[in-house]
Amino acid sequence: MTTSLRRVFESQPDRRYIMFGGKGGLGKTTLSATSAFWLASQGKRVLLFSVDPQASLSDIFERDIFGRGPVPIMENLWAQEVDADRRIREYQDEIRKKILDMYGFDKVPEEIDNYIAAASAEPAMEESAIFDAVVDIIVQGDYDYYIYDLVPLGHALYYLSMAKVYDEWINKITRLREDMRQYDQVAATMRREETVAEDQILGELTYIKERINASSRILTDAKRTAFFFVVVPENMIILDTKKAAALFAKFDVPISGYVVNRVLPADLTRENLPPYLRNRIAMQERYLGEINAGFGNQVLAYVPEMERDITGLPMIERLARRLFDEV
Ligand SMILES: Nc1ncnc2c1ncn2[C@@H]1O[C@H](COP(=O)(O)OP(=O)(O)OP(=O)(O)O)[C@@H](O)[C@H]1O
Ligand SMILES: [Mg+2]
Numbered sequence: 001m002t003t004s005l006r007r008v009f010e011s012q013p014d015r016r017y018i019m020f021g022g023k024g025g026l027g028k029t030t031l032s033a034t035s036a037f038w039l040a041s042q043g044k045r046v047l048l049f050s051v052d053p054q055a056s057l058s059d060i061f062e063r064d065i066f067g068r069g070p071v072p073i074m075e076n077l078w079a080q081e082v083d084a085d086r087r088i089r090e091y092q093d094e095i096r097k098k099i100l101d102m103y104g105f106d107k108v109p110e111e112i113d114n115y116i117a118a119a120s121a122e123p124a125m126e127e128s129a130i131f132d133a134v135v136d137i138i139v140q141g142d143y144d145y146y147i148y149d150l151v152p153l154g155h156a157l158y159y160l161s162m163a164k165v166y167d168e169w170i171n172k173i174t175r176l177r178e179d180m181r182q183y184d185q186v187a188a189t190m191r192r193e194e195t196v197a198e199d200q201i202l203g204e205l206t207y208i209k210e211r212i213n214a215s216s217r218i219l220t221d222a223k224r225t226a227f228f229f230v231v232v233p234e235n236m237i238i239l240d241t242k243k244a245a246a247l248f249a250k251f252d253v254p255i256s257g258y259v260v261n262r263v264l265p266a267d268l269t270r271e272n273l274p275p276y277l278r279n280r281i282a283m284q285e286r287y288l289g290e291i292n293a294g295f296g297n298q299v300l301a302y303v304p305e306m307e308r309d310i311t312g313l314p315m316i317e318r319l320a321r322r323l324f325d326e327v
Contacts, residue, residue: 004300006324008226008256009039015226017138017146017218020259021248022230023240024152027261027303029056030310030319031230032149037313038320039145040077048073049080049137050149051130057081057149062312070141074313080137088129092117115176138218222254228300229255232262233287242294257300260291265304 009015018035020028029050036048047070050057055066057079065071067083096108138146219225227248231241241258248255264284268277291299301323310319 004257005035005228005259006038008300009035012223012226014223015256016144017148017225019148019150019225019227020230021150021227021244022152023237023244026230026232026237027259028152028230029060029149031228031259031261031303031323032147033057033060033316034310034320034323036077036079036145036147037074037316038324039147040074041320043076044144045076045078045142046145046147047078047080047137047141047143048147048149049082049134051082051084051133052149052151053084055081060311060316078143082130082133082137084130084133087133091129091132112176115179220252220254222256225254226256227253229258230261231258231291231295233260233284233291235287235290238287238290238294255298257298258291258295259301259303260288260299261303262305263288263302 018032020031020035022028032048036046040046048057049070058065058081061073061079063071063073065079066081067086068081070078070080073079096113099105099108099112134148138148229241229245231237245255264281268281273281288302303319303323306315306319308315310316
């Protein structure tokens with residue numbers, strides 16, 4: 001058992017934003033929770049959070065956490081599951097309110113409301129609302145570590161291209177503003193005043209852009225952020241991980257290392273094994289060899305396949321011991 005993951009945390013204390021990326025179901029949530037547990041037990045204040053509507057943190061901690069803000073799990077450890085749908089609705093309401101304030105309507109005109117509803121159904125809007133929630137979490141609070149429990153790889157890549165997505169969304173708002181010029185004129189005539197809204201809106205957009213740039217700087221800054229890839233010893237997963245790593249390089253997201261999960265215990269081989277298991281182990285050995293050839297010294301840990309799912313603190317603690325203690 002290697003303890004390099006521990007060394008990464010200990011030798012790089014400025015890396016306070018931690019993420020585990022990887023394809024679906026490989027163990028991202030498990031490793032996020034296990035690292036959170038270990039860091040908290042080292043006396044660090046840790047927030048483990050997710051924006052995944054699947055509520056996996058509720059599952060792993062066996063508690064209802066969803067949409068409740070940071071919930072204390074144990075000393076120094078909080079977990080938070082953002083209710084993304086609620087964020088999206090809040091977003092829409094905010095936009096409506098701004099339009100009302102800005103144009104002095106008492107009611108959002110139906111066409112504009114339809115427009116807002118349509119724009120909100122856009123993935124870009126959804127992702128922006130979610131990204132915004134993430135930005136809120138990482139710019140607020142006084143935790144030593146923020147561990148972001150990511151959704152599967154494809155989506156995670158999408159987040160990483162978020163700055164671009166956000167740009168599109170902002171362009172859309174700008175276009176909405178153009179569309180509303182006609183209302184501007186009507187409203188101004190009715191109120192007999194010049195509109196001063198232009199600067200206000202531009203100010204808002206600039207503010208949003210700056211926030212995004214600041215947080216995408218954090219997420220791509222190897223000094224402050226550790227991004228680990230979870231891989232398992234299986235052929236397709238290894239191939240996909242290599243492709244994903246290339247994509248991440250394209251987005252300038254530095255990969256801090258690989259964690260190999262679900263490694264069958266080595267002592268199994270000593271026993272009198274049925275052929276099925278013997279084959280599985282031989283296959284796994286071959287793929288471990290491939291992982292070693294492909295990722296080599298970037299592998300930080302080999303995590304054993306436990307005899308049951310990792311749920312509940314005692315199980316997380318057991319895995320943390322296997323993962324972080326010198327054994
Ligand atoms: N080393 C392990 N030993 C035993 N079970 C494991 C191990 N790692 C993960 N699991 C189990 O595998 C399942 C999937 O793990 P997990 O939820 O952490 O994956 P994920 O990558 O977060 O999935 P998703 O992509 O859906 O978010 C869970 O039931 C978890 O308990
Ligand atoms: Mg998960």
